[in-house]
Amino acid sequence: MIRRFSTAIALCLLSLVGILPGVNPPHPALAQQGPPVGTQPFADLLRIADDVYVWRYQGYSTMFIVTDDGVIAADPIGMTNPREPELYKAVIRSVTDQPVKYLIYSHGNEDHAWGGDAFADTATLIGTPEAARKLTALGSPRHPVPTTMVDPYLRLELGGVALDLYWAGHTQGDDHLIIHYPARGVLFAVDFIPVRSLPFRDLGGATDIDAWMDSLTWIEGLEWDILVPGHGFVLGDKGTVREVRQYLGDLQTAIRAARTQGLADNSEGMVASVREALAPSYGSWGQFNNWLDLNVSGVVRVWSGE
Helix, strand or coil: CCEEECHHHHHHHHHHCCCCCCCCCCCHHHHCCCCCHHHCCCEEEEEEECCEEEEEECCEEEEEEEECCEEEECCCCCCCCCCHHHHHHHHHHHHCCCCEEEEECCCCCHHHHCCHHHHCCCCEEEECHHHHHHHHHHCCCCCCCCCEECCCEEEEEECCEEEEEEECCCCCCCCCEEEEEHHHCEEECCCCCCCCECCCCCCCCCCCHHHHHHHHHHHHCCCCCEEECCECCCCECHHHHHHHHHHHHHHHHHHHHHHHCCCCCCCHHHHHHHHHHHHHHHCCCECHHHHHHHHHHHHHHHHHCC
16 A cells, blocks of 8 residues: 655654755756646655655655665665755665665666765665766766666565566666566656656657657566656556657657658747647646657657767
8 A cells, every 4th residue: 555654754854964945956857747846745755565665855756675684775866955865865764774785776867876875885786887887977976886787687686575677778868777576566767757747858868769669568568557757746557658658659750740741850830730739638748838849859869860
């Protein structure tokens, strides 16, 4: 049964580590999914299974699993506030005395990996080879490089818990992985399966939209029920995966139709044509008005091989 811990408790934890709302300006990615940040709780701890917790802070979401032999945690999500990783550790300690044994980076973007150093005293860091290359190039002490690779699959076992870690394929980038917890029907996937929201801006590091759609088909075929995304305060399900795949297909179809009409790539006319085609199905999605033109330019970029 899903259980929400009160925001008041979370804010007490915030005060323990000296983190207060409004200390830092919001990161641009905060608006990626869900209702406006002002209508969301500042911080929220949600238990979605007996041993699975979702921690949500200023529009970011991450997940940790408590086992008899230690904790498996995902993204430290510290870039909105540089002290947030310590808060994340305090939240975990509020649930269990077990140390974090594994920290799993969903991908190598600096906002999600910020603060990995806060866990390096007890945890083995896990990521994809491409994420490791990105973080190595970053050269930041707050972004330690993972030492255990998911290439393309890793079975992770701890304290009676077994997780399947998969490279996600060519999606919004080439460095993403997913965390699949079959026994609880939980899937953790960040950025490339937004919940009722447009994909981020110009589709980030996407290089092949059709491959992205193929990955979504494969992910849908796994056994799971609850999707924990990397942003927003809404959980997803398999219907979310189908919706995102359908959107990517409809977006490409609408752009091709605009080209057939003789509308120039990324022109106001093309964006207006695509908007008219997609608004009936997706106009209520988050960021539809703000990012549709960027989604169009992202598809054109991918198609041109830039």
